[in-house]
Amino acid sequence: MIRFLSLIAIIVTFAASASAQEAAGESRASTGGAQTLADILERQEGLKVDETFRSEATGNPDAAAPITNQLGTLGGASDPELWRAYRFGSADISTQSRGPAATTVIQDGGMWWLEFREDTLLTIAVYLLGGTFLALALFYLVRGKIRIGGQKTGRTITRFKAFERFGHWLLASSFIVLGITGLFSLFGRKVLIPLFGHETFSFIAVGSKWVHNNIAWAFIIALIIIFFAWVVHNLPDRTDLRWLAKAGGLFGGEHPPAKKFNAGQKLIFWAVIVLGGSISVSGLSLLFPFEYNLFGHTFSTLNSWGVPGWFGASDLPFPLQPQEEMQYAQLWHALVSLILTAIIFAHIYLGSVGMEGAFDAMGKGEVEEQWAREHHSLWVQDVLGPDDNEKEKV
Amino acid sequence: MKPFILAIFALVVISFGANQILLNSGFSSADAGTSHENVRLSN
Numbered sequence: 447m448i449r450f451l452s453l454i455a456i457i458v459t460f461a462a463s464a465s466a467q468e469a470a471g472e473s474r475a476s477t478g479g480a481q482t483l484a485d486i487l488e489r490q491e492g493l494k495v496d497e498t499f500r501s502e503a504t505g506n507p508d509a510a511a512p513i514t515n516q517l518g519t520l521g522g523a524s525d526p527e528l529w530r531a532y533r534f535g536s537a538d539i540s541t542q543s544r545g546p547a548a549t550t551v552i553q554d555g556g557m558w559w560l561e562f563r564e565d566t567l568l569t570i571a572v573y574l575l576g577g578t579f580l581a582l583a584l585f586y587l588v589r590g591k592i593r594i595g596g597q598k599t600g601r602t603i604t605r606f607k608a609f610e611r612f613g614h615w616l617l618a619s620s621f622i623v624l625g626i627t628g629l630f631s632l633f634g635r636k637v638l639i640p641l642f643g644h645e646t647f648s649f650i651a652v653g654s655k656w657v658h659n660n661i662a663w664a665f666i667i668a669l670i671i672i673f674f675a676w677v678v679h680n681l682p683d684r685t686d687l688r689w690l691a692k693a694g695g696l697f698g699g700e701h702p703p704a705k706k707f708n709a710g711q712k713l714i715f716w717a718v719i720v721l722g723g724s725i726s727v728s729g730l731s732l733l734f735p736f737e738y739n740l741f742g743h744t745f746s747t748l749n750s751w752g753v754p755g756w757f758g759a760s761d762l763p764f765p766l767q768p769q770e771e772m773q774y775a776q777l778w779h780a781l782v783s784l785i786l787t788a789i790i791f792a793h794i795y796l797g798s799v800g801m802e803g804a805f806d807a808m809g810k811g812e813v814e815e816q817w818a819r820e821h822h823s824l825w826v827q828d829v830l831g832p833d834d835n836e837k838e839k840v
Numbered sequence: 841m842k843p844f845i846l847a848i849f850a851l852v853v854i855s856f857g858a859n860q861i862l863l864n865s866g867f868s869s870a871d872a873g874t875s876h877e878n879v880r881l882s883n
Contacts, residue, residue, distance in 0.1 A: 608843045615847035623851075660855040667854060668847075734867070809841070 474499060492558065497534070504531035535767070546736040547768035555763075559773040567777065568636060571629070571784050578788040582795045589697065592801040594817050602812035603829055610675050611811055617668035617718075620661050625787050627654040627661075632780060659733060666726045673719055679706045680715040685824065706825045714793050721786040728779040732772065741774040742766040 474482060481500060488495050505523025523531070531537035532551045539549040606614070630638065631654055638647045686709035688702050694710050695701040702708075707715065731738045745762035748754065754761055766774070797804050803817035818826045862868065 611843035612847050612850075615844045616850055619848055619851050656859075657855070660859045661851065663858040664851045664854040809844075811843075 479503070500530055501534040501536075503527060504534070504536055547772075550767055550769060553767055553769045555767070555770060556773060559770075559777065562777065563780075564635070567780055568633065570781070571632060574784050574788050575791070578791045582791060582800075586795070586800065591799065592696070594802050594814065595701075595820055596816045599815040601815045602806075602810075603815055603818050603826065604811060605807040605813045605818070606811050608811065610672075611808055613668055613671035613675055614808055616664055617672055617722075620665040620668060621722075621790065623661050624658055624665055625783070627658040628780070628783055630654040631658065662726070662729050662733065665722070669719070669722050669726065672715075676707070676715060677719075680712045682709075682712060685709075686712060701820045701823075703823045704821065704825065705828070706822060708822065710796075714789065717786065717789050721782050721789075724782050725779060725786065728775045728782070731775040732779060735772055736768045739766070739768070739771040741771055741778075 474480075476482075479499065485495050505521075505527035507522035510522035528537065529552075532539075533554050535550065537551070539551060541548040630650055634647055634651055638650060642650070683705075685703060685705060689704055689709040692699065692702045694704075694708055696710075728740065731740050742765055745766070746764045749761045749764060763770070797808065803814050806817075807813050815826070818829075
């Protein structure tokens, strides 16, 4: 009897499995035009599903029975048809709020963003920032502090004027505060709430948001200041190639000649300007929600140039719903900020514990002449003049 | 050291100043996200 029941159980199990496979492959006609099991399974796997079969099936008010009929007040759309109209943005919606996104009652494409923001983005942040920190710690252990090689002269040269240092510190202080408050927002749900609880995190989150939103202006102003103060000194030239070929003497050997800024500093400068500018623009898009939509137009332009095809990808989504614009802006803002933060980690390291005498440039504005000769020999010649420089050599 | 202290001072002034300017210019989230019109009357 037990054997018989076991046999029945096996047959039923395999029959159900086969039935499910058949259902997955069933045609639209077999469901009367409704979605199939294959559609549902594809959606659950996060695959793109062709929604055209139902996006237009939102009823027909013109076909409604006249009000004189018994069922006339039901109108020309069933509940499912009405919900489809909400989902695919064709419903005639009136709201008290008149914002651009107010009439999007259901945003159908937001789950991938939520999953990416709650999981993948945090993983990227941990690996990028943690990896950079560990790499710098390892470099410090192997290379040690880069010392001034020659005899110190006891004389100093003015490296940066007060206005330059003001711009630098305004940018640095705003960036550090923005970075910390940004990470509070990014890791709040996963890290801070489990650590401090909802009430404490609520206080931190509200404060972080206020600080992040308002200090952003100081960052933008400082970015403009340092751009105009230093752009002339950061234009690439031939000395940069030699500097890069010797990796700036970071791994030993002599320091290659450099002007006011060496190639490494120029790379940092342009990274700050380009990535910082991009962070500012996407931040403004987030600061004034739905007012400045960046991604729909960009995606459309890239599609028209065929850029996604160069990488074997399908066209980028277009048009975007207002919420999707904000989702892309948030991801872009966070990702570019994380990349810039990793770069700034290296900048902070070399400007402080990594190199003897480097901090004085921004701390006091004056640097030891020997330090300047070793790291910016061409700039020293410009500042002291060739005659003075030769005298020093003698 | 003076430029650093001045930068921190400017940071605070710019932050509070920007906040006040935006609030008084009708860019608060309350102003930007709601309408004073009654949806039932206007529609």
